[in-house]
Amino acid sequence: MYFNKCIIALIVLLTMQHLGYAISVSGFVRDAQTGEVLIGANVWEKSQNVGTSTDNRGYFNLKVGAASEISISYIGYKTQYIVLKNSKDSFINVALESVLNLEELTVTATREKTYDLVRISAKELMQIPSMAGKPDVIKALLLQPGVLASSEGMSIMMVRGGEPGQNQYLLDNVPLIYVNHLGGMFSVFNPDMINSIDFYKGSFPARHGGKLSSIVDITQREGDISKHQGSFSLGITDASVAFEGPLANKKMSYIVTARKTLVDALMIGATAISDANNTLAAYGFHDVNAKISYKPNNKNSFSLNLYQGDDYLNFWSKPWKIKNDERTHVNQQWGNWLVSGRWNSVVSAKIFTENIVSFSRYRNKSGLDFSYKEENTIKALTQLNRASVNDFSLRSAWKYSLSKNWNITFGGHLGFLMYEPDYNYISTTPTKTISTIHQSIESAVYVENKIQIAPSLLFQPSLRLSNFNNNGENFFELEPRINLTYSINNKHNVNLSYMQVSQNSHLVFIETKLLKREVWLPATNTLRPELSDQYSASWNGQFANGKYSAEANVYFKQMQNLVTLKEGYENMYDITGVDNKIEWNGRGTAYGLECMIKKNTGNWTGSLAYAYSYSNRQFANINNGQSYEFEYNRPHNISLNVSRNLGKNWTMSAIWLWQSGTPYTPELGKYYTLNYATEPAIVILYGDKNSSHMQPYHRLDVGFNHHITTKRGNKAIWTYSLYNAYNRINSVSYYLDNDKSRDNSVRLDRPLQLYKTGLFPIIPSIAYKVYFDFDKSKPKPEKPQKSEKRKFNWLYME
């Protein structure tokens, strides 16, 4: 293994040679109206057939010959052409005008080739129908081939046979540790804040590391630089607001978004009038994003970013039913804090740098406050159980254009982390507090090379060196990544890639008094860092001048040092050291085929995807040491996603999913055992672990958007959606029962039948979103002309 790494490292070094010289053109591409950066915009020099695309800061760097003409294009915007008249390195800021009529667009076939990367714009995100009528980032990613949800309705995703804890979620390049609301039903990412989502299933750039299976790189918006505006939306789950606008003579911009559930008060009211128990109950979540961006000049920008989001579940004794002053409050609260500061600078036409300082904190805590009166004395008990991670990090990334055919990105990361996986406090015990704190330092340096060896051959050798020190235990990893792309012509490309990744923290799901808790455990000499090697081969192509595109990928992935809870453990109470309840040194293998066809333009747009996948696990003490199918593996997956402009300001979108059922351990029969006593008792005979699959899962979601103008002249959208439109009962679990009534306990001495439990029947939902333009002087309640309606211009979406 080390020999292979050394060979790859040697290749990286040998290829670092000067390959040519030209002038360097760099700059940013932005929306001319709002000032938002345009991510993935194509920058192309036709005569020399060279090009690139903007990164997630809107930045590009291109080497061209003197007196070149470059074109800058982005879907939904007018293409701009810039002629370079001198032979000096140039820096340009490009502002693209959006076009109102999509039919005017030409999709260029010269987009930069990207593999194992899915880029979802805010517009695409908004078009996907969802359960609560509001778009969701992770639900959108779940439509991609090779991505699976843990179960019905959940936003906990598994990528290419990986674990839920192997996905890295970045908000403006800063990791967010916990990404779900309502136990995974919704993700924490507010779509109002999103500019673009880059999603890597493999071939991670060397700048990304620390998680084995995927990178979800979310670029947040900076706020409209031209005017103050906002929006308010209301759905069945939550209400949300967004404000944005310019500050300080348009050198600064701000954007603030917030969401809050509406069910909290309803739940308190419902439990208050219920006679079923003496408890009030409430669940809720909120999240707040805020960002201020400052651009003192064209070459420098600063931003300050804040995120805070929490979920909370509370139970209280009903005050009017209290006896003996006995009061109880049980609660669980979980979520993140994230604060980051970023400085981007174009040092020269060849060098661009981004530097970030960040702090994020995840904690999941459950508590009990109990008090009662005994002989005129108040006796009290307080319990607190908490799992937390604090991460203070510094990141620096540099892009350098070495020559016409060679670009380098390099940088480093230094993180100070504090893991506290199992803090326990009980006020009435002598020791009161039991906790183990892990102080860790995570560091990495990397270099990415992008070398155009020949006009049709792109070679991208990269290397990442990572180090993790946890309470004195040190782990060093060399992570080579190689990517080779051959362009058959300017529309069809094939790609081969290899990557190795390490992960220094392990995620386990622990039962608590109320809900499951995500607990992160740092790597130790026992729970060693997780490792994966992934090989993939891809083809992508475009047809009919870009109207259709298609891609196919095959991959093979091996994972080492996986962890899981030992069988039988449901919680971490009564335990001396987390290590004692963890099964470690697990291995996993995953392989599969992913295909996708997309229709990119026209009234009908959409995609059809198919994926075949297989993934297994092997632990020494599970299933007698034999490998078994990964519990979330669904071999066959089909997803169909269509959108249509219906005219008269109506759009429609629909998703149809078909997936193989999840594996389960089948019930085969029943027999006698000497159960608790020495008398025979009937037990169920189960088959091998995960040796059967449940019934296939399929579901149709349909959504309609109706764009209107309010009487005050504000633009607004009504969203109507149907989740599970044909009311399919998709099984999340199987159980045995004597009959369907579920009234009586199950009698094993009587005939048994297998039943399935589904979570969500057909769910209709409605959401309303209205946009405000605070700079509008006098709103005119005039009816727009029919033709104008068809050319409706979205605030964010065009």
Added chain:
Amino acid sequence: MFKFIFLLFVPIVLFGACHALVDDEFADTVQVPVLNAVLQADSSIKVHVSLSAKLSDAAPLFASNALVSITDSDGNIDTLKHTLDGWYSSKLVARVGKTYTCVAKLTGFKTIEASTTVPHPTVIDSLVFTDNASRGEEGEKISAITFRLHNNKAIHSFWEIKLKSRGMQSVFDMDSKTFIEEFTVQNRYFYIRPEQDSVMLSEPSPLEVFSNRKMKGNTHQVKLYVDEYALRISESDTLFIELNSIDQSFYNYKKSLYIYVNSNSGGLGSMAQNYKLHTNVKNGLGLFTSTSVSSKDFELINSTIQ
């Protein structure tokens, strides 16, 4: 109008669980013989033989016409006699240190076979009862029971531990429809504190069974806690610690039984995970195992018992 109808429709359909019969065709399960026995040291041997059944069947059938024999490590052979409901009795008495192999033949099935070696009882001493050792989370009195068990590091040893009471109890007699006094033995709940015993708390079935896998010396101190509710007994009752030395099959079976029982009772959001029970019966199902019991009585006063 559309909006109005839609808004009316929303509250009608609420979030709720759905249940339905799984109408898939399942392959017929192959019926196999089942053998069960727990041999107690110095007790006569009894084994239970039955047949497994399909899910759609009623109770599995007892096997009354099996040919069951037992051979011990000294070469003694006995053919067991069917008594009632699948139970077969032997003239042999289980002896500590001996290995017993049971073979059962049923017409139309493969011969099933299983073996067990009766473990040596474990010496327990230095039992200390502390009446008022601590206070619980709700202010209740916590008592402590400490004792020492003797360990042979050279061999893998396995135990089952129980806190029990014995005495006369009022029980309802279904025949006479009255309460009658009857001698009973009851299990009492106890627990171990998190920081105290890495040997016992490293087992997946907490406090039920444990091994000497993590024991470092020739003795091991066990400290159990019990709250005042679990120690409410009548004056005539006797409390005692029972330490069963068990073989590895019984240990594996108990671990699997713990998971079997608990895996379907996960919290909100957890999925039921079925779990196969351990068996040591070749060509069949069930458990053929043995135990030796050691016990120590104590009273509810601060005391030390050797």
